[in-house]
Amino acid sequence: xxxxxxxxxxxxxxxxxxxxxxxxxxxxxxxxxxxxxxxxxxxxxxxxxxxxxxxxxxxxxxxxxxxxxxxxxxxxxxxxxxxxxxxxxxxxxxxxxxxxxxxxxxxxxxxxxxxxxxxxxxxxxxxxxxxxxxxxxxxxxxxxxxxxxxxxxxxxxxxxxxxxxxxxxxxxxxxxxxxxxxxxxxxxxxxxxxxxxxxxxxxxxxxxxxxxxxxxxxxxxxxxxxxxxxxxxxxxxxxxxxxxxxxxxxxxxxxxxxxxxxxxxxxxxxxxxxxxxxxxxxxxxxxxxxxxxxxxxxxxxxxxxxxxxxxxxxxxxxxxxxxxxxxxxxxxxxxxxxxxxxxxxxxxxxxxxxxxxxxxxxxxxxxxxxxxxxxxxxxxxxxxxxxxxx
Ligand code: P1T
Numbered sequence: 001x002x003x004x005x006x007x008x009x010x011x012x013x014x015x016x017x018x019x020x021x022x023x024x025x026x027x028x029x030x031x032x033x034x035x036x037x038x039x040x041x042x043x044x045x046x047x048x049x050x051x052x053x054x055x056x057x058x059x060x061x062x063x064x065x066x067x068x069x070x071x072x073x074x075x076x077x078x079x080x081x082x083x084x085x086x087x088x089x090x091x092x093x094x095x096x097x098x099x100x101x102x103x104x105x106x107x108x109x110x111x112x113x114x115x116x117x118x119x120x121x122x123x124x125x126x127x128x129x130x131x132x133x134x135x136x137x138x139x140x141x142x143x144x145x146x147x148x149x150x151x152x153x154x155x156x157x158x159x160x161x162x163x164x165x166x167x168x169x170x171x172x173x174x175x176x177x178x179x180x181x182x183x184x185x186x187x188x189x190x191x192x193x194x195x196x197x198x199x200x201x202x203x204x205x206x207x208x209x210x211x212x213x214x215x216x217x218x219x220x221x222x223x224x225x226x227x228x229x230x231x232x233x234x235x236x237x238x239x240x241x242x243x244x245x246x247x248x249x250x251x252x253x254x255x256x257x258x259x260x261x262x263x264x265x266x267x268x269x270x271x272x273x274x275x276x277x278x279x280x281x282x283x284x285x286x287x288x289x290x291x292x293x294x295x296x297x298x299x300x301x302x303x304x305x306x307x308x309x310x311x312x313x314x315x316x317x318x319x320x321x322x323x324x325x326x327x328x329x330x331x332x333x334x335x336x337x338x339x340x341x342x343x344x345x346x347x348x349x350x351x352x353x354x355x356x357x358x359x360x361x362x363x364x365x366x367x368x369x370x371x372x373x374x375x376x377x378x379x380x381x382x383x384x385x386x387x388x389x390x
Contacts, residue, residue, distance in 0.1 A: 009068060009183060010252040017063025017074075018245075031242045032056045053230045057238040061245045062213070065203065068182040068248070069195050071215035073222035075229050076241060080178065080198025081106050082234035083212030085114070087174060087194060088143075089228045090221070093119030097143040098136055100127050100157055102150035102356050103176070104198075105345035113347075124352075127157040128288070130165060137169045147176040148185075149292075152304050152340040152364040153357050154279045156288035159295060163191025172221070178202070178331070183255040184297045188217055194225075201331030202301075204247040205254050209240045254333065254369055258301030261375060262367040266303050268376060274313075274383050274390050276306040276361065301367045302330060304340070309389035311360040314339050318363070320385030323370055323378040330366035335375055337365050337382075 007015065021030050035051035048054045062074030077083040084107055091097070099111060101124045111122040123136050127146055144166050148157040159175055166173035174194045175187035181202045187195045197203055199211040216222050229235060236244075259282075266280035278285070281292035282299030292299055307313050317337075318326040324337035328344050338344060340358050348358070367375065 012064070012067045013251045014249045016065075016067035016248075017060055029057055029060050029242060029245055031238050033238055051238075052233050052235050055235075055238050055241070057245075058236060058241040061236075061241040061248075064245060064248055065182075065197070065199070065213050066215050068251075069177070069188055069215040070182075070186050070217075071188050071195065072217045073215065073219070073225070075214045075216075075222065075225045076199075076236050077212040077214070077229065078234045078236045079210045080104075080196070080200055080212040081110060083196050083198075083214050084110055084176075086225065086228045086232055086234055087196060087214055088115055088120065089232060090172070090224055091120055091142055094121075094140055095142045096121040096123065096138050096140045097145055098122075098127075098133060098141060098171075099124050100146035100148070100150060100155070101125055102153045102155050103145075103147045104151045104178075105340075105347045107145075107147070107176070108345075109347040126155075127162060128155070130158075130161050133162070133165060134169075137165075137171070141169065141171060143172045143174060145174045145176070147179065148295075149179040149281055149300055149302065151179060151302075152345060152362065154179075154281055154286070154300075154302060154304055156281050156286075156292045156295065158291055159185075159187050159190040159192055163193075166193070167191070179300050179302055180296060181251065181255055181331075183252055184259070184300060185295060188215065190295070193218055193221060199244050200329065202255060202258075203251065203331075204244045205251065205332055206243075206247050207329060207332035207334065209243045209247070211236045211240050211244050255298070255301070257369040258367050259298035261369075261372040262301045262303055262365075263299065264372055265365070265367055265375060265379070266299075269303065269305050269379070272383065274308050274386060276308050278306075279304040279357075303365045303367065304362055305365070306359060306361045307363055307386060309361065309386055311339075311342075313386040313389035314361060314363055316389060317382035317386040321378050321382040323368075323375060324365060324382070330364075332366070333369050335366060335368035335370060335378075337363055340364050 037048040066074035
């Protein structure tokens with residue numbers, strides 16, 4: 001079986017945690033649909049007893065993602081939000097979490113609308129200022145949660161600095177690596193305790209599966225996460241697990257293409273007279289550019305930009321593009337465009353959105369793997385339609 005110690009990431013995308021099926025010789029992972037597994041007398045089985053507790057196809061996906069993140073344990077969930085909630089179930093009422101101020105709207109909603117009522121406290125903070133983060137740590141602070149690059153303003157936070165702080169204060173440091181993928185950044189190697197993904201995005205890459213995953217190298221955390229996975233039950237289906245394994249095989253080439261096209265598109269947008277501001281960590285103008293260059297192997301496939309003319313211009317733009325389909329989500333082979341203020345981040349109060357720079361004119365692009373000349377022409381189509389509102 002391929003392991004993270006002896007193969008490059010590009011190879012692990014295809015072979016990580018996998019081997020030919022010993023029963024049939026099948027090269028591709030079999031999809032085991034059975035929900036229950038025969039026991040040769042109570043408790044005597046081949047490693048699986050019930051589908052929620054474990055499944056051979058899911059196990060292979062978990063091993064593959066763990067190998068890509070350089071971790072020893074992968075734990076898969078039925079969605080990215082399911083993974084987030086399950087990690088937060090490691091905490092108890094009265095515990096406090098420090099969360100990066102810019103996170104996916106659904107992640108904010110889990111803290112604000114779901115777990116708050118069970119007594120979990122959260123402070124949302126710009127993690128760029130380490131002293132400020134340190135000052136926010138309370139006796140009941142147990143976890144530090146960050147997205148980097150963040151969704152949707154593409155802030156970059158210093159994972160190693162946050163991990164050092166976390167170790168000092170005995171916090172579990174969780175990094176949502178959805179935007180970067182392990183191809184561009186491996187948070188565990190930088191000291192994080194848990195990496196979480198919406199595998200719905202780049203890991204699967206084809207916009208046809210909703211799935212989440214957590215990875216850790218900490219045996220005790222893994223045991224607790226496996227317990228929550230089994231006990232709370234937000235588990236993915238064997239078929240979805242197979243599809244993500246299949247999608248992972250092309251992760252390296254997809255991410256390469258997305259980064260190359262996004263880099264060109266971001267520079268092109270920056271020179272456009274209908275664009276007030278471009279947020280892309282690969283641009284020298286990005287406030288965290290130097291940190292991104294140090295921490296990441298590429299700036300990713302996500303770009304946010306502020307269109308002159310506010311919502312009327314955004315509306316015209318998003319109706320006019322043909323390849324950049326107006327839709328939530330990201331990380332698929334097809335390009336997508338969306339309006340965070342009214343779509344992915346609508347659950348964040350308007351005041352907080354404004355403070356974060358999620359204005360009514362902000363558009364978020366997920367750059368796919370189509371030809372870049374077609375993508376640029378498509379964006380020009382959007383700009384032409386929005387011109388009247390600038
Ligand atoms: O959609 P789901 O698989 O449950 O994943 C949630 C999630 C977690 N973390 C990040 C960074 C995310 O971006 C997401 C989901 N995001 C979108 C659907 C979106 O369009 O931003």
